[in-house]
Amino acid sequence: MGNPATTPTVREAWVGKCPRCGTCSFFAGLPGTDYVGQQVVRPGKFNSVSVPCSCGRRFQTDINALMFGTIASLSIQRSSTDAFAVEQSYAGAKTDLGPMSEMELWAYLNSRTLIDIIPSRLLTLLNVAKALDMDMILSVVRPPLADSQVARS
Numbered sequence: 728m729g730n731p732a733t734t735p736t737v738r739e740a741w742v743g744k745c746p747r748c749g750t751c752s753f754f755a756g757l758p759g760t761d762y763v764g765q766q767v768v769r770p771g772k773f774n775s776v777s778v779p780c781s782c783g784r785r786f787q788t789d790i791n792a793l794m795f796g797t798i799a800s801l802s803i804q805r806s807s808t809d810a811f812a813v814e815q816s817y818a819g820a821k822t823d824l825g826p827m828s829e830m831e832l833w834a835y836l837n838s839r840t841l842i843d844i845i846p847s848r849l850l851t852l853l854n855v856a857k858a859l860d861m862d863m864i865l866s867v868v869r870p871p872l873a874d875s876q877v878a879r880s
């Protein structure tokens with residue numbers, strides 16, 4: 728554990744997770760702030776909303792379903808027909824995840840929790856754009872209440 732002066736701040740946000748595809752969505756009313764490892768308090772006011780997911784489905788999220796996580800961003804650049812340069816940014820540090828083939832990138836994206844985009848859509852976009860930035864959940868700080876069986880106090 729570092730002291731607060733040296734702990735890098737990281738991006739975080741409350742998100743909702745689509746039960747169908749596992750992709751998470753941001754909420755405009757719950758903006759992310761810098762997270763430095765402090766106690767995270769579930770927002771007091773959050774009305775149940777129906778969220779349009781990028782997989783085409785809608786899902787309902789209420790306050791108990793909210794999940795708090797730290798966010799890393801991913802920069803993906805197509806370097807040739809079947810090669811992508813992938814770089815992860817987190818807490819001000821960049822990590823080169825190395826060149827990936829389309830299949831490796833597919834497997835990687837499917838093993839992560841992406842935000843507001845699904846892997847197939849991302850690959851489709853990469854056919855048109857040479858480079859894309861996207862967000863993903865790096866770690867879950869507060870899981871949904873339904874998952875954690877937190878006793879009410």
Ligand SMILES: [Zn+2]
Pocket residue numbers: 745746747748749750780781782783784
């Ligand atoms: Zn979905």
